[in-house]
Amino acid sequence: MAVGVLALQGSFNEHIAALRRLGVKGVEIRKPEQLQNVTSLIIPGGESTTMAKLAEFHNLFPALREFVKMGKPVWGTCAGLIFLADKAIGQKAGGQELIGGLDCTVHRNFFGSQIQSFEAELSVPELVAKEGGPETFRGVFIRAPAILEVGPEVEVLADYPDPSKKLLDSNSAVESQKEDTGSEKKVIVAVKQGKLLATAFHPELTADNRWHSYFLKMVDEVGGEASSSICTVGGV
Numbered sequence: 313m314a315v316g317v318l319a320l321q322g323s324f325n326e327h328i329a330a331l332r333r334l335g336v337k338g339v340e341i342r343k344p345e346q347l348q349n350v351t352s353l354i355i356p357g358g359e360s361t362t363m364a365k366l367a368e369f370h371n372l373f374p375a376l377r378e379f380v381k382m383g384k385p386v387w388g389t390c391a392g393l394i395f396l397a398d399k400a401i402g403q404k405a406g407g408q409e410l411i412g413g414l415d416c417t418v419h420r421n422f423f424g425s426q427i428q429s430f431e432a433e434l435s436v437p438e439l440v441a442k443e444g445g446p447e448t449f450r451g452v453f454i455r456a457p458a459i460l461e462v463g464p465e466v467e468v469l470a471d472y473p474d475p476s477k478k479l480l481d482s483n484s485a486v487e488s489q490k491e492d493t494g495s496e497k498k499v500i501v502a503v504k505q506g507k508l509l510a511t512a513f514h515p516e517l518t519a520d521n522r523w524h525s526y527f528l529k530m531v532d533e534v535g536g537e538a539s540s541s542i543c544t545v546g547g548v
């Protein structure tokens with residue numbers, strides 16, 4: 313067994329490299345039938361509209377939805393998080409197809425455009441409890457989304473102050489400047505719901521392997537045996 317990495321576009325090579333550092337093989341997934349060879353999946357960051365168009369072209373959506381429905385572990389980072397969300401706002405007219413399954417509303421470009429990309433230390437108690445290491449994790453946010461609302465089954469793993477102090481009316485998808493009450497407003501940037509994991513930032517672009525290790529433990533819990541598919545030295 314090995315971990316599938318959706319390899320249509322975006323940072324799939326970086327995820328495969330991070331898995332390799334942990335001794336696990338990442339398998340590139342581009343076609344629906346390839347999903348049958350893996351028991352878990354990482355959906356990388358990139359550009360979610362482009363990724364959706366490519367997924368549509370390869371007729372991947374039904375197989376991806378089935379994969380999620382079957383309760384197989386899936387981790388979406390950034391654009392991957394958008395893909396997993398039940399509802400996305402802030403997209404261009406017409407929107408895009410989503411896989412869904414993660415009970416949340418995500419704003420696609422909450423933190424702004426490329427030039428508003430940033431890095432920040434995040435407090436993630438659950439990650440530190442399971443993986444140890446430093447108290448914070450360096451979050452790399454690139455044209456990053458944020459989660460605005462979550463359902464009752466969703467566990468919030470990390471949040472981050474809203475830099476613009478704007479709150480978004482997710483029902484009308486209209487941005488509205490709320491009165492600043494002085495209290496710090498926060499948005500959600502990492503969640504877990506059953507076997508779904510989602511982060512608005514890019515752990516695969518750091519040398520800190522804890523999120524990958526955390527996901528592999530989720531895979532092991534369902535008997536995916538990800539960590540038993542150890543690569544031989546130099547071999548992938």
Ligand code: GLN
Pocket residue numbers: 356357358359360361389390391392394420421454455456457
């Ligand atoms: N906001 C981007 C999108 O809509 C995602 C950015 C990323 O994955 N780094 O696709």
